[in-house]
Amino acid sequence: MQKNNFYSKINDKSSLKEVSTLFLSGDEALGRGAYESGLRVACAYPGTPSTEIVQHLSGYDEIDAQWSVNEKVAFEVALGAAVGGARSLYACKHVGLNVAMDPLMTSAYTGINAGFIIVVCDDPGLHSSQNEQDTRWVSIYAKLPLIEPSSPSEAYECVKEAFLISEKFDTPVIIRLTTRVAHSKENVNCGIRTEIPVKNLPLDISKYVMVPGNAYKRHIQVEKRIEDLSKYSEKTILNTVEKLDSGLGFITSGVSYLYVKENYPDASVLKLSLTYPFCDKKIIDFAKSVKKVVVIEELDPFLENHVRELGIDFICKDSSFKTGELKPEYIPLIVEGQKKVEKPSGARKPVLCQGCPHRFVFTALRKLKTYVSGDIGCYTLGATPPLSSLHTCVCMGAGVTIHEGLRRAHPDNKKIVGVIGDSTFIHSGITGLINAVYNDAKGVIIILDNSTTAMTGGQDHPATGRNITGKQAHKLVLENLVSSCGVNNVDVLSPYNYKEFENLIKQRLSEDSLSVIIAREPCRLVNRDRKPAPQYDQSKCKKCGICLSIDCPGISKTENGFIQVNTELCTGCNLCVHVCSPKALRIHE
Numbered sequence: 001m002q003k004n005n006f007y008s009k010i011n012d013k014s015s016l017k018e019v020s021t022l023f024l025s026g027d028e029a030l031g032r033g034a035y036e037s038g039l040r041v042a043c044a045y046p047g048t049p050s051t052e053i054v055q056h057l058s059g060y061d062e063i064d065a066q067w068s069v070n071e072k073v074a075f076e077v078a079l080g081a082a083v084g085g086a087r088s089l090y091a092c093k094h095v096g097l098n099v100a101m102d103p104l105m106t107s108a109y110t111g112i113n114a115g116f117i118i119v120v121c122d123d124p125g126l127h128s129s130q131n132e133q134d135t136r137w138v139s140i141y142a143k144l145p146l147i148e149p150s151s152p153s154e155a156y157e158c159v160k161e162a163f164l165i166s167e168k169f170d171t172p173v174i175i176r177l178t179t180r181v182a183h184s185k186e187n188v189n190c191g192i193r194t195e196i197p198v199k200n201l202p203l204d205i206s207k208y209v210m211v212p213g214n215a216y217k218r219h220i221q222v223e224k225r226i227e228d229l230s231k232y233s234e235k236t237i238l239n240t241v242e243k244l245d246s247g248l249g250f251i252t253s254g255v256s257y258l259y260v261k262e263n264y265p266d267a268s269v270l271k272l273s274l275t276y277p278f279c280d281k282k283i284i285d286f287a288k289s290v291k292k293v294v295v296i297e298e299l300d301p302f303l304e305n306h307v308r309e310l311g312i313d314f315i316c317k318d319s320s321f322k323t324g325e326l327k328p329e330y331i332p333l334i335v336e337g338q339k340k341v342e343k344p345s346g347a348r349k350p351v352l353c354q355g356c357p358h359r360f361v362f363t364a365l366r367k368l369k370t371y372v373s374g375d376i377g378c379y380t381l382g383a384t385p386p387l388s389s390l391h392t393c394v395c396m397g398a399g400v401t402i403h404e405g406l407r408r409a410h411p412d413n414k415k416i417v418g419v420i421g422d423s424t425f426i427h428s429g430i431t432g433l434i435n436a437v438y439n440d441a442k443g444v445i446i447i448l449d450n451s452t453t454a455m456t457g458g459q460d461h462p463a464t465g466r467n468i469t470g471k472q473a474h475k476l477v478l479e480n481l482v483s484s485c486g487v488n489n490v491d492v493l494s495p496y497n498y499k500e501f502e503n504l505i506k507q508r509l510s511e512d513s514l515s516v517i518i519a520r521e522p523c524r525l526v527n528r529d530r531k532p533a534p535q536y537d538q539s540k541c542k543k544c545g546i547c548l549s550i551d552c553p554g555i556s557k558t559e560n561g562f563i564q565v566n567t568e569l570c571t572g573c574n575l576c577v578h579v580c581s582p583k584a585l586r587i588h589e
């Protein structure tokens with residue numbers, strides 16, 4: 001298959017080396033700063049809004065960048081490189097950090113040999129996520145320093161400082177971005193790369209082998225390190241006081257700082273960039289220097305709780321601000337102690353693209369009245385009306401395992417189906433499938449194989465046979481993998497063969513075994529070939545609306561109740577033809 005724009009890298013290598021000012025997003029700026037810091041290894045699994053960090057880094061020859069198969073793997077490869085003596089970086093979205101929590105917690109104990117940066121991008125407002133967690137808590141839980149830049153330029157600067165902190169204190173360092181910082185762009189004055197030689201492999205079993213006796217001693221070191229970092233937090237330039245008006249003083253961090261400055265340019269501000277460990281003395285001194293203290297932060301009361309613990313009297317936000325994104329216009333409301341007033345969103349409803357192969361699958365599943373255990377990917381849109389045919393979605397990989405649980409609760413209900421995307425199956429569906437076979441589970445799992453990670457912008461994965469740079473890689477053959485797990489019934493079929501596909505599901509649902517159907521048809525953004533739009537014979541149309549119920553952006557209802565096909569949008573997939581029983585729609589001759 002030809003690579004097209006969908007796959008094209010965001011960076012043009014020739015422009016990366018020489019220019020001194022680059023127009024970069026927060027993700028890219030952070031990547032650039034890491035590159036200049038002598039970064040050698042960068043690992044990630046895609047996840048909005050963090051994807052562009054390692055995508056950007058893959059454009060530098062000096063950096064060994066990879067799409068790893070999931071976040072735990074990415075974290076461990078990057079940690080391994082840092083233990084091996086090469087500066088390294090791991091990037092993920094907030095929920096990705098949950099997947100990597102096991103190695104993360106213990107990496108705080110082992111420490112590092114060369115600088116190691118953990119970049120996590122939170123998504124307040126859930127622009128593209130299944131929850132709205134505030135990852136700042138992880139820094140307290142794991143006892144790791146936390147840095148929060150408020151702009152792309154700061155992300156560029158902060159990562160350089162983070163490498164120094166990492167090596168000075170022998171610790172992984174967490175850098176937390178939020179969507180607004182990760183995805184906004186500005187001119188960043190860039191420098192050149194400093195080469196940092198790779199250190200020798202460390203011969204220190206007591207530091208890197210975390211068995212109980214060694215780990216206990218390392219835990220003592222971790223506590224000591226946090227104390228040392230607290231002292232550093234008091235004096236670092238990352239935590240700055242902007243002393244202006246002595247009436248109103250804000251304590252803030254991250255993008256919230258910019259919202260404060262926009263609304264109250266003359267107020268004093270304690271801007272925390274090394275947010276954890278807290279700089280208690282600086283906070284107390286600042287609070288004493290102003291008449292009224294206001295804490296401004298997005299999501300959880302992370303700063304608020306600590307400022308309260310310090311016995312400081314301050315204005316904190318109403319609980320209505322604990323959910324959703326903070327907006328610049330909310331700051332005066334918080335200062336005045338008011339509640340949030342949410343305006344209805346004008347955002348259009350998300351919908352599967354025209355011609356999307358997932359639409360065929362959900363149309364068939366709805367017709368067969370199945371109960372569908374879903375997963376995360378473009379196909380989660382199968383839950384939106386009028387398709388409304390995906391009934392659970394929790395986290396990546398759960399399409400397979402929740403399916404098993406549902407069947408254990410309802411052993412005789414053969415209408416329960418699990419669906420999962422190809423990238424998600426490799427990420428964490430495979431272990432669930434092995435579990436299902438091992439524990440003799442029954443049912444039907446459909447792998448929606450569109451040959452890409454579409455939801456996050458079309459990244460490659462092991463089954464596409466290409467790596468992060470677009471070069472050929474070993475191609476994982478999903479049907480072989482599934483068979484080797486012990487699944488006896490493995491079918492591979494394009495859902496574009498609609499009737500055949502529907503009959504296949506029907507047949508597998510009737511059986512008393514575990515089967516996997518690989519619904520293989522490339523994403524429309526990978527294969528952009530189009531066929532002519534179907535022909536519509538209004539005289540045969542019964543205005544039944546079945547063609548509208550497939551939720552295709554290419555079909556709409558006219559004022560007189562008939563339909564029209566938008567030939568600009570239509571890809572000629574002909575799903576509407578398949579479902580039109582009066583045969584008013586027919587394949588273009």
Ligand SMILES: Cc1ncc(C[n+]2csc(CCOP(=O)(O)OP(=O)(O)O)c2C)c(N)n1
Pocket residue numbers: 045046047048071093095096099129130376377378379396420421422423424425448450452453454455456
């Ligand atoms: C733990 C975690 N990591 C990453 C993401 C971001 N994400 C959501 S779905 C997805 C993969 C989608 O690819 P695929 O399963 O192939 O489905 P498609 O979107 O192509 O239909 C990714 C990377 C996430 N939600 N959770």
